[in-house]
Amino acid sequence: VRAFWRRVERFPAGAQIRLEGVAAAHKQVIIVSGWACQLRILRDGRRQIFAFLLPGDVIDAHAAASLGTRGVVALTRLEVVNAEPYPGMDLAERERVSEVLREAAAQRETRLYDHLVRMGRLSAKERVVHLLLELAERLENVGLVKGESVRLPITQEVFADALGLSIVHINRTLKQLRQEGSVVFKLGSVTLHDRARLAALSHYQSRREGAAPDAEPRSFGVT
Amino acid sequence: VRAFWRRVERFPAGAQIRLEGVAAAHKQVIIVSGWACQLRILRDGRRQIFAFLLPGDVIDAHAAASLGTRGVVALTRLEVVNAEPYPGMDLAERERVSEVLREAAAQRETRLYDHLVRMGRLSAKERVVHLLLELAERLENVGLVKGESVRLPITQEVFADALGLSIVHINRTLKQLRQEGSVVFKLGSVTLHDRARLAALSHYQSRREGAAPDAEPRSFGVT
DNA sequence: CGCACCCTTGATTAGCCTCAAGCCAGGTGG
DNA sequence: CCACCTGGCTTGAGGCTAATCAAGGGTGCG
Numbered sequence: 001v002r003a004f005w006r007r008v009e010r011f012p013a014g015a016q017i018r019l020e021g022v023a024a025a026h027k028q029v030i031i032v033s034g035w036a037c038q039l040r041i042l043r044d045g046r047r048q049i050f051a052f053l054l055p056g057d058v059i060d061a062h063a064a065a066s067l068g069t070r071g072v073v074a075l076t077r078l079e080v081v082n083a084e085p086y087p088g089m090d091l092a093e094r095e096r097v098s099e100v101l102r103e104a105a106a107q108r109e110t111r112l113y114d115h116l117v118r119m120g121r122l123s124a125k126e127r128v129v130h131l132l133l134e135l136a137e138r139l140e141n142v143g144l145v146k147g148e149s150v151r152l153p154i155t156q157e158v159f160a161d162a163l164g165l166s167i168v169h170i171n172r173t174l175k176q177l178r179q180e181g182s183v184v185f186k187l188g189s190v191t192l193h194d195r196a197r198l199a200a201l202s203h204y205q206s207r208r209e210g211a212a213p214d215a216e217p218r219s220f221g222v223t
Numbered sequence: 224v225r226a227f228w229r230r231v232e233r234f235p236a237g238a239q240i241r242l243e244g245v246a247a248a249h250k251q252v253i254i255v256s257g258w259a260c261q262l263r264i265l266r267d268g269r270r271q272i273f274a275f276l277l278p279g280d281v282i283d284a285h286a287a288a289s290l291g292t293r294g295v296v297a298l299t300r301l302e303v304v305n306a307e308p309y310p311g312m313d314l315a316e317r318e319r320v321s322e323v324l325r326e327a328a329a330q331r332e333t334r335l336y337d338h339l340v341r342m343g344r345l346s347a348k349e350r351v352v353h354l355l356l357e358l359a360e361r362l363e364n365v366g367l368v369k370g371e372s373v374r375l376p377i378t379q380e381v382f383a384d385a386l387g388l389s390i391v392h393i394n395r396t397l398k399q400l401r402q403e404g405s406v407v408f409k410l411g412s413v414t415l416h417d418r419a420r421l422a423a424l425s426h427y428q429s430r431r432e433g434a435a436p437d438a439e440p441r442s443f444g445v446t
Numbered sequence: 447c448g449c450a451c452c453c454t455t456g457a458t459t460a461g462c463c464t465c466a467a468g469c470c471a472g473g474t475g476g
Numbered sequence: 477c478c479a480c481c482t483g484g485c486t487t488g489a490g491g492c493t494a495a496t497c498a499a500g501g502g503t504g505c506g
Contacts, residue, residue, distance in 0.1 A: 040340055042426060048343045050336055062329065070336055106285065112335055113273055113293055117263055119342045120271045120387030124462070155484065164343030166463055171486060203265060205291075347494070378452065392494050394454060 007082050008032065017072040017080075019061040027084070028060040028101065034078035035153050039161065041067045049162035051111060052135065056142040058083060058104045076153045110207060119164045122202065124173045127163045129202035132183065136192055137206060149184075149191040230305050231255065240295040240303075242284040250307075251283045251324065257301035258376050262384065264290045272385035274334060275358065279365040281306060281327045299376045333430060342387045345425065347396045350386045352425035355406065359415060360429060372407075372414040 009029070011017060017036060019027045036053040050070065053059060059080065064072040083101065085094045114134065118127045136150045144151070156174070160167045177183035182198055184191040192198060199206070232252070234240055240259060242250045259276040273293065276282060282303065287295040306324065308317045337357065341350045359373045367374070379397070383390045400406035405421055407414040415421060422429070 040336060042340070042344065044426075046344050048340045050339055062332070069333065109285070110292065112339075113263060116273055116335075116339060116342065117265070117271045119339065121265065121269050157484080167485090168464080168487090169462055172462090175486080203267075380452080389495055390452095391454090391496080395494090398454080 009080050011074045011078040011080075013074055013076050013078075015074045015078075016067065017059060017064050017074060017078070019059065019064045026061060027082075028058055029080040030083045031055050031057050031059065032079040032081055035075040036072050036078055037075055037158070037162070038063055038070060038072050039067070040070055043068075047161045048164065049158065051108065051115065052162070054135075054138055054142065055144065058101060058108075075158065107207065114205075114207075115162075124163070124165055124169055125176065126202040127165070128159070128170065128173050128177065129183065129198050130204050131159075131163060132190060132192060133195065133199055133202065133204045134207075136190075136195075137208070141208075149186070149189045151189045153188055232303050234297045234301040234303075236297055236299050236301075238297045238301075239290065240282060240287050240297060240301070242282065242287045249284060250305075251281055252303040253306045254278050254280050254282065255302040255304055258298040259295050259301055260298055260381070260385070261286055261293060261295050262290070263293055266291075270384045271387070272381065274331065274338065275385070277358075277361055277365065278367065281324060281331075298381065330430065337428075337430075338385075347386070347388055347392055348399065349425040350388070351382070351393065351396050351400065352406065352421050353427050354382075354386060355413060355415060356418065356422055356425065356427045357430075359413075359418075360431070364431075372409070372412045374412045376411055 011034075017029075019029065031053055033055055036059070037049045038051045038053065039047055039049040041047050052075075053072065059072055063070060067073075083097075085097045089097070111134070114130075118130050122130060135152065136145065139145050139150055156170045157167050159165075160170045163170070165173075174183070174185055178185065182193050184193075198204070234257075240252075242252065254276055256278055259282070260272045261274045261276065262270055262272040264270050275298075276295065282295055286293060290296075306320075308320045312320070334357070337353075341353050345353060355375075358375065359368065362368050362373055379393045380390050382388075383393045386393070388396075397406070397408055401408065405416050407416075421427070
């Protein structure tokens with residue numbers, strides 16, 4: 001995946017990432033370092049975060065448009081590189097690159113569904129744990145976890161905007177988890193103890209390999 | 224969009240639509256008549272509906288996999304046709320077809336974000352109205368609305384599974400709307416009075432043309 | 447007739463929100 | 477150096493929203 005070191009762009013924390021350049025309708029970019037999130041801001045100021053974007057993730061022009069519908073904002077200082085294949089790349093390599101990008105898009109979609117389930121069907125405690133497990137797993141996948149605790153450059157407000165809860169309630173939920181000893185927040189980092197238990201408690205399903213236990217649909221009625 | 228009348232498939236209400244055939248990794252299909260929905264079923268039986276699929280919508284193999292992650296289920300009797308271009312189609316037409324499919328995918332994505340906002344940031348009443356407005360608009364776009372009221376082959380349970388609410392509460396919300404006179408349910412159909420007001424009340428933003436009112440992001444803090 | 451399926455309603459409880467206030471750390475300027 | 481401010485975290489009190497439990501009604505169908 002390190003085939004395209006070229007044209008690094010930097011953004012400060014809080015900046016909106018725009019890839020809407022006229023010619024760049026299909027522009028794609030990969031995060032090298034830092035965090036971002038994709039979100040919508042409603043006219044009354046309420047915000048909903050759709051996804052967190054970590055190092056290794058792809059941002060495309062589609063995802064990064066207007067904040068009124070869907071925009072990308074840097075949560076920390078951010079470095080991205082262009083994801084287009086070089087002009088001087090052979091066909092096989094181009095094919096590999098676009099395969100990687102397709103795969104990334106598929107995972108992004110799955111995460112969106114996970115997020116919908118979180119907000120639609122999980123309680124506050126479950127949501128928080130579920131999201132933390134997802135973020136921890138993704139950071140591990142790209143080798144950004146050393147030791148037991150995970151660096152999370154995220155305020156409780158951001159958490160609230162992602163999970164559809166109020167800041168106050170996020171705070172209380174974290175407090176409860178802290179008192180149970182399962183989740184410890186400290187200076188922008190989290191430690192998750194006994195992940196298996198946490199995963200069960202929050203109905204978290206790892207996205208690493210398959211093992212998806214199906215359920216049979218009850219028949220839906222017709223009206 | 225009527226360029227491919229070939230091989231109609233039918234499914235009964237309640238059937239799961241599977242497009243996972245080995246060779247059909249990229250198979251896509253268009254709904255000719257009937258409704259379906261994309262959903263996940265959790266092991267404990269809870270369900271979350273991600274999207275409703277109406278006539279004219281595309282179902283791809285990606286969307287229709289296992290019900291434990293993402294599956295498609297017919298809500299009514301369903302007829303679909305293959306969306307692949309013919310072998311005997313000229314290049315320009317193929318290009319048009321794939322353009323249409325890309326556009327459809329983009330709209331589907333936008334609707335997913337709308338759905339996230341509904342569940343994360345709207346109250347029960349707002350959610351119900353917002354979803355009804357979306358469905359009405361989409362049905363109008365494909366010419367399936369005649370007169371004031373819209374046919375909705377949807378039980379309150381399906382509504383609840385889509386909006387992350389309990390059946391009971393959906394019922395009470397509908398009752399309230401009925402009493403206000405703005406929304407009338409009758410035998411699988413709805414009538415929406417004064418849509419402009421309903422749209423304002425539910426923060427609904429039509430997806431027909433642009434007019435997206437942006438908001439400025441407050442800066443996000445770093446930890 | 448009896449069963450399924452869906453809608454409806456009441457009573458009670460729990461979960462989450464809002465308002466409000468206080469704390470702490472870091473940064474800035476006088 | 478200290479006063480002040482800002483941004484983020486924490487906590488209490490009170491209230492509303494939505495879930496749960498429970499029961500009953502209507503309709504279509506075998």
